[in-house]
Amino acid sequence: MTAGLASPLPPPIDTPLATVPSDTLTTASWRTFRPVIDRGLCTRCNLCWKFCPDIALELDAEGYPVLREAFCKGCGICAVECPPKAIVMEKEV
Amino acid sequence: MAREVLSGDYAQSYAAKLARVDVVAAYPITPQTSIVEKLADLVVTGALRAQYIKVESEHSALQACVSASALGARAYTATSSQGLLLMHELLHWASGMRTPVVMGVANRAVAAPWSIDVDHADSMSQRDTGWIQFYAESNQEVLDTVLAAFRLSEDEAVRLPSMVAMDAFYLTHTVEPVDVPEQADVDRFLPPRSKVGTLDPHRPTRLGSFTSPEHYTEFRHAVASASKAAAQLAPTVEEEYARIVGRDLGGPLPRYLTDDADAILVTMGTATTTARSTVDALRAEGRKVGLAKLRRFRPFPSEEVRALGRTGARIGVLDRSFTYGAAGAAATEVMAALYAASPRPLVRSFVAGLGGRDITPALVRSLYRHLLEEEGPEVVWADLKVPPGEATAEALHG
Numbered sequence: 025m026t027a028g029l030a031s032p033l034p035p036p037i038d039t040p041l042a043t044v045p046s047d048t049l050t051t052a053s054w055r056t057f058r059p060v061i062d063r064g065l066c067t068r069c070n071l072c073w074k075f076c077p078d079i080a081l082e083l084d085a086e087g088y089p090v091l092r093e094a095f096c097k098g099c100g101i102c103a104v105e106c107p108p109k110a111i112v113m114e115k116e117v
Numbered sequence: 118m119a120r121e122v123l124s125g126d127y128a129q130s131y132a133a134k135l136a137r138v139d140v141v142a143a144y145p146i147t148p149q150t151s152i153v154e155k156l157a158d159l160v161v162t163g164a165l166r167a168q169y170i171k172v173e174s175e176h177s178a179l180q181a182c183v184s185a186s187a188l189g190a191r192a193y194t195a196t197s198s199q200g201l202l203l204m205h206e207l208l209h210w211a212s213g214m215r216t217p218v219v220m221g222v223a224n225r226a227v228a229a230p231w232s233i234d235v236d237h238a239d240s241m242s243q244r245d246t247g248w249i250q251f252y253a254e255s256n257q258e259v260l261d262t263v264l265a266a267f268r269l270s271e272d273e274a275v276r277l278p279s280m281v282a283m284d285a286f287y288l289t290h291t292v293e294p295v296d297v298p299e300q301a302d303v304d305r306f307l308p309p310r311s312k313v314g315t316l317d318p319h320r321p322t323r324l325g326s327f328t329s330p331e332h333y334t335e336f337r338h339a340v341a342s343a344s345k346a347a348a349q350l351a352p353t354v355e356e357e358y359a360r361i362v363g364r365d366l367g368g369p370l371p372r373y374l375t376d377d378a379d380a381i382l383v384t385m386g387t388a389t390t391t392a393r394s395t396v397d398a399l400r401a402e403g404r405k406v407g408l409a410k411l412r413r414f415r416p417f418p419s420e421e422v423r424a425l426g427r428t429g430a431r432i433g434v435l436d437r438s439f440t441y442g443a444a445g446a447a448a449t450e451v452m453a454a455l456y457a458a459s460p461r462p463l464v465r466s467f468v469a470g471l472g473g474r475d476i477t478p479a480l481v482r483s484l485y486r487h488l489l490e491e492e493g494p495e496v497v498w499a500d501l502k503v504p505p506g507e508a509t510a511e512a513l514h515g
């Protein structure tokens with residue numbers, strides 16, 4: 025449980041409300057491709073971060089996307105959406 | 118109270134307005150009805166202060182309502198036939214997330230073949246989604262039931278969505294005088310929603326996210342318990358409605374001349390009106406026949422069906438849809454409810470009125486005759502024009 029996030033009211037026990045954040049469950053051990061981000065080409069437009077259907081990209085202090093491997097399924101959406109093609113999907117070894 | 122001449126569609130719209138819905142989401146193309154068109158009108162003219170969300174499909178319409186409802190909004194949408202089928206996934210989300218959305222359903226046949234006429238297959242095939250389901254007989258009942266459905270759905274012990282279904286064309290597109298309650302009375306009957314179980318953006322929580330086998334069963338069981346609670350609370354909600362608005366909704370299975378009956382027909386929706394007048398005609402001829410209207414299909418009124426069974430009458434259940442490989446959906450439920458009855462009454466499943474085929478007084482007469490006089494099969498397709506075995510290309514395609 026992350027301090028500060030939890031509601032002070034306990035959720036009704038019959039409702040599937042979770043007070044722990046979703047990154048307590050790692051869900052991507054089965055990935056076969058991984059996105060590799062080329063910082064030289066990246067324009068920090070944030071589109072990859074917006075389009076990622078999971079929580080697998082976060083933005084660092086300078087606004088560059090950084091992969092959170094524990095959540096990336098390797099779907100490739102970020103690579104398709106990236107305007108300057110700064111993301112390449114590479115096969116996991 | 119004002120008396121207005123309203124279609125079933127507009128009865129839904131005005132009920133949603135009286136309920137002071139916060140959010141309406143809809144997709145405005147066939148098979149949509151004028152329910153949401155009227156609501157758009159009411160929002161644009163300022164008569165209803167609600168957010169009207171235009172979406173790209175029925176799937177998204179219900180998603181928008183479920184999300185709004187999860188945040189504590191009172192949300193309403195309406196759909197029909199294929200649109201309801203497209204919503205199917207979100208129907209489960211709505212009940213699982215315990216969001217008390219109320220939805221109007223114009224009961225229409227589903228494809229294939231294509232049809233836009235009355236049939237209950239659209240909503241009956243959503244039987245197992247955890248939604249409360251009502252079937253209305255008149256436009257007045259549509260309006261009253263939508264208001265009662267909001268109150269029942271939003272009760273803290275229930276928090277389950279409801280659909281209020283009405284027969285296409287017969288209710289949706291024909292008009293009749295409808296008593297529209299005063300806003301002040303509706304406000305007394307239907308207070309603002311409780312915040313129990315809703316999301317608060319200032320205190321982030323996750324609703325309906327990944328759940329391990331350790332907890333999943335308990336959440337499903339909670340939906341089952343809530344459905345039971347809805348059945349237990351429904352009489353109180355109806356009493357409140359009668360006290361404040363002045364109309365009795367009659368419970369989940371109102372009965373007509375059943376106490377001394379030899380044969381009872383169970384009907385849903387507008388077929389009930391035809392059946393009632395046929396009962397009167399048959400009674401005048403000395404036939405002891407009765408009628409029970411299945412107003413609420415989910416939660417199923419098993420207790421009330423058992424009480425009906427204790428009359429000792431033969432029971433026929435008239436379904437306007439079919440559960441392939443079995444019988445009419447309402448018939449199978451009636452049979453199941455009566456399984457442990459002793460003596461167990463004879464129950465027959467009648468299927469008729471599919472895809473808009475008219476259920477006539479003559480047809481209803483034939484059903485009573487069948488019940489009283491014949492030792493027939495358990496399932497009877499009562500208005501089949503082409504007898505099985507005699508189907509020819511000419512007979513089928515005209």
Ligand code: SF4
Nearest residue numbers: 076096097099100102
């Ligand atoms: S590959 Fe898919 S899951 Fe992984 S970061 Fe890109 S969009 Fe997200």
Ligand code: SF4
Nearest residue numbers: 066067069070072106
């Ligand atoms: S979409 Fe491409 S350019 Fe935009 S932030 Fe992501 S990697 Fe950089």
